[in-house]
Amino acid sequence: MAADSPELDRLLPEIYDELRRLAAAALRREQRGHTLQPTALVNEAYLRLARSPGLQILDRKQFLALTARVMRQVLVEHARARQRIKRGGSPLRVTLGDDLAASTPSYFDLLALDQALERLGRLSEQQVRIVELRYLAGLSVEEVAEVLAVSPTTVKRDTAMAKAWLMRELRGRGSDADAG
């Protein structure tokens, strides 16, 4: 998130807090739908912030990048919170019953994914941004291409590579451990 104006620095916390709140609300809402629909979040956030003085100086690229980043953080925080609760033996285990047992691994998947993305970020900032924009801000290939000012083909290929790289990371590092 490029914050290159003092004004932006000043307003960023405000926008950021609002985005966090919306992201958390969106996640709770989506709980029943079984999927994340980040596009709705982005749209909602945009509408909400459209008239705040902060957004006037954020361009669309910055806005989308910020939203995707916040979404990722909120997800990870939720996952961490859940992990803590489970370790602490909260009554949740009882009330959620089978559902919880069946799908336990996904939290760890998410945290692992976050860490893998961190590692990927050291190799290719662009690939991480593409992943965030596509999966967490819900943008299409063409939209990501526009935001990052690269060709759609590049976006597609970088997505494929990030996916492949992450898959390898998440399955335990491959034979050629230092390759990535």
Added chain:
Amino acid sequence: MRTPAERFPRLRELFHELVDLPAGEREARLAGLSPEDGDLAPSLRELLAAADAPEDPIAAALSGAGRELEPDPEAGGLIGRRIGPWEVVRWIGHGGMGRVFLARRADGAFDQEVALKLIRPGFASRQLLQRFRDERQVLASLAHPHIARLLDGGATEDGLPYLVMEHVEGATLEEHCAARGLSLDECVDLFLAVCAAVEHAHRNLVVHRDLKPGNILVTREGEPKLLDFGIAKLLGREAGDATLTQGAATLGTVTFASPEQLRGEAVTTANDVYSLGVILYRLLSGRHPYDLDDVPFPEAVRRVCESEPPPPSRAAAEAGDATAARVLRGDLDNVILLALCKSPAERYPSVAALAADLRAWRAGRPVAARQPTARYRAVKFVRRHRLGVAAAAVTLLSLVGGLGAAAWSARQARAEARRAELERARAEEVSGFLQGLLGATNSSAWGPRQGPYGAKVTVAEVLDAAARRLDRHAGQPAVAAPLRRALGASYAGIGLYAPAERELRLALALHRRVYGERSLETTRVWNDLGGALFLAGKHREAEPVLRRAVALYRGQAARRPAEETSALNALALIRAARGEPEEAERLLEDALALARRGGEEARPMVVLSIANLGQLHHFRGNLAAAETAYREALRLQTAEQRRGWEDAFLKGQLGNVVLLRGDLDEGERLLREAVRGFAGSSGERFRWSVAAHSGLASALWQRGDLAGAEAEARRTLEIMAAAAPSDSAGFVAPRGLVGSILVESGRAAEAEPLLREALAGAERSGNPFLHAAMQSALGECLLALGRRAEAAPLLRDGYRNLLATKGAENPYTRRAAERLARLDRQGAPH
């Protein structure tokens, strides 16, 4: 050994190269990796193999997380807890307002299961409790067999407000009808029961505000039950609901919200009429009235507020239900569409009226809903015929277009626009529509056969007749308002700005009266009027009007980037023409930023704003910036623009810049494409091809093809001759070009009269750059004719003035310097 970070860029390069190749080629390429890439092969193979796998690890992790996210981690902590006299049994669901639990009386006083809604913090206020007490009377009056009763309200120990309602077990209305395979008649009967419940609430002055299929459950016994009645009132969401407009809305909310809710206007019982219309539409046709799937939020709002839903019969036909389509066609279409009118005043006046019509239909009697009213049709018609963005956009470019010369003269734009292509079809449509609308009421005076329409009437005559007819039938402001606007737009479209201004001013007065000053409708008329004044060259009058439009757009609940940026572009060009390029640039940057936020609808304006910025740079001699802008505009063009004049125009401009930069090959290629793109165009756009032809002439000249260059240059003169009076400023540059080519070809005597005319035209235009360039060109001609004494002052002044207006690096300045040097070499008199 390189570190992973060092190796990654090359790994990425190879991956990109190989990933889309067929397996065989990929393998061959892997086998043939150069030695320095050899250590990457294992990683590359692994990554490519992983890329071919169908799994998506990212989606998997995220969807897992989405599925697992607990509404909030403390939810479970409430199970078994006591809230007031209620004991929480289990979690049922999660709504917009908060969590819902199944609960029962803790004291076992009676054995009834209830739904307990725990209102989420920040949503309701501390006043909820007080309101609940105040409204107790009203809530009691809601007792109706089809309304789930509101039983209790209170606050938890932590101060969270809650509401307790009758717990209903059942399927939603839509699920029920589908699961039982109910016929259309049976669905309508069930819907009538829903109407009865809503009517009952309305009689007790309670508006639901949030009716949607999910709020109507049908019990196992087949009885519908409406949930959440009275909640809006308790939550203090009665007047001017801010939650929608201020962004707490989600796409789900928009789906069922009425246009007035989305606009943040007062919500009345008409809101429930609308919602019932949506519910009935879906129930009977199987489709939602608007296509809101995967639509960005602002666009969804726009569709609900502005677009006309297709008749439900058509929706059913598209969904493949021919039987439903047949039954719906006609009366039921009319009934549903009447409930869905954009303006509350146009809908059924009450739910009772809607229900009465449905009962009439069930009984086979005629329904009250008719084909849409005159006003409705007028509004709808005008919606299809916006002057707005497109017409203004077209002409904006022409102002700064051409060789960068036309920008100076407002007189110029006016003279050329008068000769613009006539939009006959459109004007006739307006007129025909008026005839249909008004002629029917007074056919003796305006019968189509006795009317003033001979075989050969001009578009202007048709419009004049329409305007006169409208003057005579001034009775209904609500009908006249949009028609005046359409007429004004049509006049502006054919370059008749005086009557356009008259109609738009009348339209403005009517709109203010009918819709109010700050309404979107009125705002649009301000914008149209500003555009027409601008096109007419009345910059001083246009400016405040356009400013007003911009201010009003900014006061709307939802921004209209596509429209607002049109006004901003016009304002920018007014500043540019006035010699305030910095201000023009600022306005264009604003327009661009706004258009970029406006989604697909505003994309043409993104392109246009960038193009205008490019022309501003071009005009100020910042060729590198101009080139970047033109290229970006070309890249961002919509499919329609790519096929249209924009593509040719932008390529022509870019070609000229590239040529000035010295890239003869690319310049020539672009200019040829531009010339091809303009082929077959006419009117004003035809005139814009001058820039492409003259650029191509320069390119050929630089290649030494003087005959070809002369032919292209003369083409520009022909085009101008067809488009403008011979003394207009648009002729200066073409004449200068032909003249200079003739001088170069050793035909200076032939060139002299042309260049003198060009210089005179340049003087008249008041454009210092053109004037200086023509001084230098004529000076060169006279030098070639050996008249050094006459040539010397022209060459010197020309050079000096070019240096002053364009700087030393400008190609025109450099050319003038060369000519001056020639004079000096020949020993000029000092």
